[in-house]
Amino acid sequence: MELTFPQKKSTKEEILGKLKKMKEKDVKWENARAFSLVYGADPDVYEVLKESHNMFISTNALNPTAFPSLKTMENEVVGMMKSLLGNEQCSGSMTSGVTESILMAVKTAREWARKNKPKIKKPELVVASSVHPAFNKACHYFGIKLVITPVDPKTYKADVEAMRKAITKNTIMLVGSSPQYPQGVIDPIEEIGALALEHKILCHSDSCIGGVVLGFWKQMGLEVPPFDLNVPGVTSLSVDLHKYAYTAKGASVILYNSRELRKFQFYCTTGWTGGIYISPTALGTRGGGSIASAWAVMNYLGVEGYKNIFQVIYDTRNKLLEKIKEIEGLFILGEPNSSCIAFSAKDCDIYVLADYMNEKGWVMDKNTFPPSLHMTVMKAHENVIDDFINDLKESHEKAKLEYKPGSKFKASFMNTMIRVMPKGLIKKLAGEQVAEVGNENSPGATKTAGIYGMVGSLEAKGALQDVAIELLDNLYDN
Numbered sequence: 001m002e003l004t005f006p007q008k009k010s011t012k013e014e015i016l017g018k019l020k021k022m023k024e025k026d027v028k029w030e031n032a033r034a035f036s037l038v039y040g041a042d043p044d045v046y047e048v049l050k051e052s053h054n055m056f057i058s059t060n061a062l063n064p065t066a067f068p069s070l071k072t073m074e075n076e077v078v079g080m081m082k083s084l085l086g087n088e089q090c091s092g093s094m095t096s097g098v099t100e101s102i103l104m105a106v107k108t109a110r111e112w113a114r115k116n117k118p119k120i121k122k123p124e125l126v127v128a129s130s131v132h133p134a135f136n137k138a139c140h141y142f143g144i145k146l147v148i149t150p151v152d153p154k155t156y157k158a159d160v161e162a163m164r165k166a167i168t169k170n171t172i173m174l175v176g177s178s179p180q181y182p183q184g185v186i187d188p189i190e191e192i193g194a195l196a197l198e199h200k201i202l203c204h205s206d207s208c209i210g211g212v213v214l215g216f217w218k219q220m221g222l223e224v225p226p227f228d229l230n231v232p233g234v235t236s237l238s239v240d241l242h243k244y245a246y247t248a249k250g251a252s253v254i255l256y257n258s259r260e261l262r263k264f265q266f267y268c269t270t271g272w273t274g275g276i277y278i279s280p281t282a283l284g285t286r287g288g289g290s291i292a293s294a295w296a297v298m299n300y301l302g303v304e305g306y307k308n309i310f311q312v313i314y315d316t317r318n319k320l321l322e323k324i325k326e327i328e329g330l331f332i333l334g335e336p337n338s339s340c341i342a343f344s345a346k347d348c349d350i351y352v353l354a355d356y357m358n359e360k361g362w363v364m365d366k367n368t369f370p371p372s373l374h375m376t377v378m379k380a381h382e383n384v385i386d387d388f389i390n391d392l393k394e395s396h397e398k399a400k401l402e403y404k405p406g407s408k409f410k411a412s413f414m415n416t417m418i419r420v421m422p423k424g425l426i427k428k429l430a431g432e433q434v435a436e437v438g439n440e441n442s443p444g445a446t447k448t449a450g451i452y453g454m455v456g457s458l459e460a461k462g463a464l465q466d467v468a469i470e471l472l473d474n475l476y477d478n
């Protein structure tokens with residue numbers, strides 16, 4: 001195969017120009033039209049983020065004795081999270097994201113059980129169906145059985161009685177989310193913690209998206225149900241810094257209620273010809289930029305900065321909830337008590353409504369089971385509430401015209417899944433057949449019809465999981 005590297009060197013300007021061009025098609029998060037993926041703070045925070053990240057761009061936290069600066073920063077960052085979400089007895093580590101934090105919590109539970117419950121040969125984890133897929137991934141990686149219990153159909157919170165019934169002699173840990181992502185509701189962590197205590201097993205609170213916001217809301221005297229490491233029975237907690245702490249991507253903290261428990265997370269091998277290898281978390285080489293930017297932004301904002309931002313988010317969430325509820329036909333799912341909310345419609349297909357919002361430049365996240373749209377409320381949304389609500393009303397009216405009552409409920413699992421997948425993925429796999437789906441000028445009905453048409457051919461291709469893997473494989477050319 002011919003080398004695909006460019007033959008000649010380029011100038012810096014040429015390269016940066018090409019990058020800028022490629023960026024043009026990316027989500028325009030700067031104008032506050034997206035409701036996930038990028039957690040923007042104010043421009044001054046962004047400057048601190050960029051400069052601190054650049055300053056440490058080449059450093060490596062693999063060896064903390066070579067970079068004492070990084071060790072100090074990591075210690076202080078974990079310390080700040082400990083004070084916000086735990087107590088003196090807690091301990092933790094920085095990781096590259098909550099997925100890694102969750103992998104570590106599950107691996108720690110497995111090692112803990114091997115030592116403390118040696119009779120368990122086939123460990124199990126009990127979770128609610130709203131729990132983040134990182135738990136499915138962790139169980140898949142580590143050979144643990146994932147037992148999924150349904151959420152309460154009215155509140156969308158974990159059903160503690162269902163969890164109780166799912167516990168067996170092989171259960172090693174229970175998981176609650178604070179909050180869960182789809183509807184933004186906080187699971188009854190106190191009850192889940194008590195259940196874990198009763199069975200002498202571990203309990204994890206996944207506070208990935210919520211930890212920082214909820215921790216400060218609590219400090220501000222706003223109503224927040226107990227969710228952190230001070231809840232009896234909770235033994236570990238995951239929190240992202242690259243979401244609501246506004247740090248560079250690649251920063252999260254995993255906390256445990258004791259130093260003893262954290263030791264089960266560490267890895268060491270002494271037999272390597274290259275020397276003794278010890279590593280606290282899953283990664284080997286760890287970029288110092290994300291650690292430095294986390295330290296920098298958290299110190300830059302401080303309690304004052306975070307409280308100011310989170311007051312705006314609290315008020316913005318409330319206004320959005322209120323105004324969405326005022327639109328006849330739309331409703332909120334459950335009673336969101338975090339910075340995430342979800343809504344749906346009684347009188348139209350919510351995914352068609354999402355298509356129309358998309359045409360107006362809004363990037364809406366699609367929930368399945370039940371179909372609804374998810375919004376992660378950011379500070380910048382404060383300034384676009386009126387635009388959003390106007391566009392929402394218009395999109396709703398248009399979607400209503402296309403609504404065929406009953407058709408919504410015929411949608412199979414497959415149809416639903418296909419409709420929440422990114423357009424690019426679907427196009428790649430289905431090629432020609434789905435060209436009309438991507439046509440921005442075609443009305444919603446045609447788009448939907450296009451997708452439904454395609455689904456028939458996809459179903460023949462086999463199980464949904466296989467189709468999804470194939471889609472992913474097609475997305476990456478090499």
Ligand SMILES: *Cc1c(COP(=O)(O)O)cnc(C)c1O
Pocket residue numbers: 097098099100132134177179180181206207208209240252
């Ligand atoms: C985002 C999220 C995760 C995963 O975090 P990553 O940083 O994407 O790895 C886990 N749990 C919840 C509730 C989340 O919102």
